[in-house]
Amino acid sequence: MVTIKDIANKLGISLGTVSKGLNGASDISEDLRQQILDTAVEMGYTTKKMKKEEHKKLCLFIENMDYTKPEHFGYDIVLGFKQAAYRDKWDITILPVNPEFQQKEKYDTYMLKNGYSGAFLVGFALQDEWMSQLNYTTVATALFDNFIKKNPNVSYIGTDSFEGIDTVVEHLVNLGHHKIAFLNGSLHSMVTEHRQQAFYESMAAHGLEADENLIANGYFVPESAKYFVPAFLKNGVTAIVCGNDLIAYGVIKECTRLGYRIPEDISVVGFDDLPLSSQTTPALTTIRQERIELGKCGYMALHSLINHVSVSKTLLRPQLILRESTLDYKDISHE
Amino acid sequence: MVTIKDIANKLGISLGTVSKGLNGASDISEDLRQQILDTAVEMGYTTKKMKKEEHKKLCLFIENMDYTKPEHFGYDIVLGFKQAAYRDKWDITILPVNPEFQQKEKYDTYMLKNGYSGAFLVGFALQDEWMSQLNYTTVATALFDNFIKKNPNVSYIGTDSFEGIDTVVEHLVNLGHHKIAFLNGSLHSMVTEHRQQAFYESMAAHGLEADENLIANGYFVPESAKYFVPAFLKNGVTAIVCGNDLIAYGVIKECTRLGYRIPEDISVVGFDDLPLSSQTTPALTTIRQERIELGKCGYMALHSLINHVSVSKTLLRPQLILRESTLDYKDISHE
Numbered sequence: 049m050v051t052i053k054d055i056a057n058k059l060g061i062s063l064g065t066v067s068k069g070l071n072g073a074s075d076i077s078e079d080l081r082q083q084i085l086d087t088a089v090e091m092g093y094t095t096k097k098m099k100k101e102e103h104k105k106l107c108l109f110i111e112n113m114d115y116t117k118p119e120h121f122g123y124d125i126v127l128g129f130k131q132a133a134y135r136d137k138w139d140i141t142i143l144p145v146n147p148e149f150q151q152k153e154k155y156d157t158y159m160l161k162n163g164y165s166g167a168f169l170v171g172f173a174l175q176d177e178w179m180s181q182l183n184y185t186t187v188a189t190a191l192f193d194n195f196i197k198k199n200p201n202v203s204y205i206g207t208d209s210f211e212g213i214d215t216v217v218e219h220l221v222n223l224g225h226h227k228i229a230f231l232n233g234s235l236h237s238m239v240t241e242h243r244q245q246a247f248y249e250s251m252a253a254h255g256l257e258a259d260e261n262l263i264a265n266g267y268f269v270p271e272s273a274k275y276f277v278p279a280f281l282k283n284g285v286t287a288i289v290c291g292n293d294l295i296a297y298g299v300i301k302e303c304t305r306l307g308y309r310i311p312e313d314i315s316v317v318g319f320d321d322l323p324l325s326s327q328t329t330p331a332l333t334t335i336r337q338e339r340i341e342l343g344k345c346g347y348m349a350l351h352s353l354i355n356h357v358s359v360s361k362t363l364l365r366p367q368l369i370l371r372e373s374t375l376d377y378k379d380i381s382h383e
Numbered sequence: 384m385v386t387i388k389d390i391a392n393k394l395g396i397s398l399g400t401v402s403k404g405l406n407g408a409s410d411i412s413e414d415l416r417q418q419i420l421d422t423a424v425e426m427g428y429t430t431k432k433m434k435k436e437e438h439k440k441l442c443l444f445i446e447n448m449d450y451t452k453p454e455h456f457g458y459d460i461v462l463g464f465k466q467a468a469y470r471d472k473w474d475i476t477i478l479p480v481n482p483e484f485q486q487k488e489k490y491d492t493y494m495l496k497n498g499y500s501g502a503f504l505v506g507f508a509l510q511d512e513w514m515s516q517l518n519y520t521t522v523a524t525a526l527f528d529n530f531i532k533k534n535p536n537v538s539y540i541g542t543d544s545f546e547g548i549d550t551v552v553e554h555l556v557n558l559g560h561h562k563i564a565f566l567n568g569s570l571h572s573m574v575t576e577h578r579q580q581a582f583y584e585s586m587a588a589h590g591l592e593a594d595e596n597l598i599a600n601g602y603f604v605p606e607s608a609k610y611f612v613p614a615f616l617k618n619g620v621t622a623i624v625c626g627n628d629l630i631a632y633g634v635i636k637e638c639t640r641l642g643y644r645i646p647e648d649i650s651v652v653g654f655d656d657l658p659l660s661s662q663t664t665p666a667l668t669t670i671r672q673e674r675i676e677l678g679k680c681g682y683m684a685l686h687s688l689i690n691h692v693s694v695s696k697t698l699l700r701p702q703l704i705l706r707e708s709t710l711d712y713k714d715i716s717h718e
Contacts, residue, residue, distance in 0.1 A: 198546060200700045208695050211533060341692045348683070357676045358700035360543050365535045365693035 050093040059087055072161065085157045092186060106133055106350065107141045107164045109178075113171035115142075119323045121292075121339070122170060125192065128343020129168055136351065138165075150177035159187045166354050168192065168346040173236045188353035190346045193239045200358040203349035205342060209239050212335040212366030213246035214253070216289050216317045219333075219368055221254045224377030225287040225315060229262035229280040231272065231299060232291035240265075243291055243319070259283070270298030277302040286314060286377055293318035293325045296332055300373065311375035321369050330372035338364055385428040394422055407496065420492045427521060440474045441685065442499045444513075446481060448506035454658045456627075456674070457505060460527065463678020464503055471686065473500075485512035494522045501689050503527065503681040508571045523688035525681045528574045535693040538684035540677060544574050547670040547701030548581035549588070551624050551652045554668075554703055556589045559712030560622040560650060564597035564615040566607065566634060567626035575600075578626055578654070594618070605633030612637040621649060621712055628653035628660045631667055635708065646710035656704050665707035673699055 056066045061084075068076050069084030108129055115122025130140050141164075155178045159167060166188030172179055174194075182189060182196045195204040220228055230247045233240045244263070251258040261283050266272025272295050280288060281303070288303075290296035296318035300310050308314050310330055318325060318334035325332040345362045352359045391401045396419075403411050404419030443464055450457025465475050476499075490513045494502060501523030507514055509529075517524060517531045530539040555563055565582045568575045579598070586593040596618050601607025607630050615623060616638070623638075625631035631653035635645050643649050645665055653660060653669035660667040680697045687694045 198550065198700075200702065211695070215533065338692065344692075345694070357673065357679075358702070359680070359697065360546070360700040361696060361698040362694065363696040365533075365695040367535065367693070 050088075050091045052093075054091060055084065055088055055093060058091065059084065081161075082157070085161050086154060088160060104137060105139045105141065105162070105164050106347075107143055107159070107162070107167045109143050109145050109167055109169045109172075111145050111169075111171045111176070112173065115170075121320060121322060124339035125170055125343040125346070128340035129346050130343070131340075132344040132347035133350075136347075145178075147176065155181045156185055156187055166190070166350045168343075168350060169194070170346075174238060175236060188350055190350040190353070192342065192346060193237065195238060195361065201353060203353055203359045204361045205345045205349055206239065206363055207335075207337045207342065207366050208363045209242035209366075210246040210249070212319060213243050213289070214250040215366060215368050216319075216335060217247065217250040217254060217256075219370075219374065220287045220289070220315060220317070221256070223287075223315065223374060226256050227259075227262070227283075227285045228256065228287045228289060229283075229285040230258075230264075230289045230291075231276050231280070231295055232263070232265050233268040233272075233295070234265050240291060247289065266295065268292050268294055270294050270301065273298030273302040278306065281306060281308060281314075287374070288314060288316050290316065290318050293320045293322045293332060293334055296325075296334065296373075297328060300328065300330075300332075311373050315374040315377075317374060325369075326371065328373075333371045333374040334369050336367040336369050338367075385423075385426045387428075389426060390419065390422050390428060393426065394419065417492070420496050421489060423495060439472060440476065440497070440499050441468055441682075442476045442478055442494070442497070442502040444478050444480050444502055444504045444507075446479065446504075446506045446511070447508065450477075450505075456655060456657060459674035460505055460678040460681070463675035464681050465678070466675075467679040467682035468685075471682075480513075482511065490516045491520055491522055501525070501685045503678075503685060504529070505681075509573060510571060523685055525685040525688070527677065527681060528572065530573060530696065536688060538688055538694045539696045540680045540684055541574065541698055542670075542672045542677065542701050543698045544577035544701075545581040545584070547654060548578050548624070549585040550701060550703050551654075551670060552582065552585040552589060554705075554709065555622045555624070555650060555652070556591070558622075558650065558709060561591050562594075562597070562618075562620045562622070563591065564618075564620040564623045565593075565599070565626075566611050566615070566623060566630055567598070567600050568603040568607075568630070569600050575626060582624065601630065603627050603629055605629050605636065608633030608637040613641065616641060616643060616649075622709070623649060623651050625651065625653050628655045628657045628667060628669055631660075631669065631708075632663060635663065635665075635667075646708050650709040650712075652709060660704075661706065663708075668706045668709040669704050671702040671704050673702075 052063055052066050056063050066084055069081045110122060113122040114120035115126050133140050168190045170192040172194055182202050183199055185201055189202045191202055191204050193206045196202040232244050235241055248258045262285060264276040277299055288299050290299055296316050299316050303310055303314050310316055318332045321334045321336035325334050349359045349362055387398055387401050391398050401419055404416040445457060448457040449455035450461050468475050503525045505527040507529055517537050518534055520536055524537045526537055526539050528541045531537040567579050570576055583593045597615060597620060599611040612634055623634050625634055631651050634651050638645055638649050645651055653667045656669045656671035660669050684694045684697055
């Protein structure tokens, strides 16, 4: 077991200085404190602070995702996580982060110096600095929509994107559609990649061609639609699958602007089932992600990791929510 | 909501007879009772019995797996499940089943008539009658080592076989081995298929050829070894990956019988980490499945399903346990 003395020896400094660094005393330089913490982390040293019942603290880091209002995707995830964690008497910090913050602070060091026992990371992109650090983290970490191979301290929580997209394609095929487009988000996230791969696989499984002209990657915002929908329509699509609900809102708007009716001319399907998706005109057929439960599963996974049970993966079932934006192909008036 | 009257109308019998059938009265024929129960299940009728707190009952069905002694693979899974479930005050029945039983009893009907709120199914094979029925079951069902697509009432619990086999191959490659054989169980189970696929993928990922002459499927018993190990040795293998620990015991015995030393001549790796694997000569390097935790996860998944949270998949991390049966290739005396 690593002691303060080991850290002192390694750095060639006194026990007292190491102690000051670990306890956040103000009479040593910030650079030295950082060095002490980095070394402690590297050597696998754990402060008592992290283990004491009375200092039970978890952090939820959130990036690139709105979460402050109920209509935001992240709102219920944060809520579910807090609800589950508070029950076990954890203090929770919700901390929005960005790439600059990740460049400045090493993940394990940040966790150690703030006395967090574990964290839930939500909304991180594949190229994020902390994502590569997670390959080696020694801190209990639950990760929404991202998977880290072979590190027993990291757990992946999400909704099964493969089954979700396959359910959408199956629904449209059952309605008689075969010219189906897919407007996805950018391929900077694992789930976007999964949904794209799922679309190819599912189209093939249903004996349909996944036409490259009908597959595009924008961003997870409504504005993506106007760049890709006109070409889809020109190519004769009768249905558009969207990487999330926000994209679907944009697709409905753009189709309408160009004189196409939803669902009479074009069927549109989203992914997520945001609160507003039942209020759009027409109401959106979509895949529901149970976000409150995803937040709770995030806590459950973290709880397991902290208790040395290495849960690798927790996936929730996607659920098809049928509303008004999809219609039987045979009911559509085609020239 | 389906009522007793709906069932009576559908079958053209009286309310009283339906009630007798549902409550197990003895003055109607067994055939008629079965028909009433089958119809009730088919129509989605749920008895109050299943919902009453005072009749909280779960069943653990176990097939094709030893579980009565601590050294058996199933022992800790059953134990973990019971431990977790008893905490929530469930009554648990442990019921060994076989193919004949599954032919005789429909799964949903059996659950309904015995008042079970849910079940954990352990050791089932792909071709089992109940496995196909699970595609449509309305009963909360946790399933060890098997996955059912798109049914929100069924949840898969297991250890990540892909990561497990990849960890083994990586370990052997790091030791300098490249002539690596794989003796797996029969391909009648999902995890056996996963481990086989993982072996091909992992060999390719490490730039090695997965030679068809060095891959074989026996059964998950030590006796499998004698049918395949002689040919492996003739083909010049230096390492043998086994589909489970029982096969590895047989491989060690067969190699020894043929005059090969473990690990000096041949490295051997198992999968499972049974209690006896630390006691073999030499002690077995293997992949650990946390069976107590798998049992607990089985209960947690079932608990979620019963509370209408559709957990699709819970995977635990495999862990490489290094013992004496693997050795650096460069340390091996080769001609």
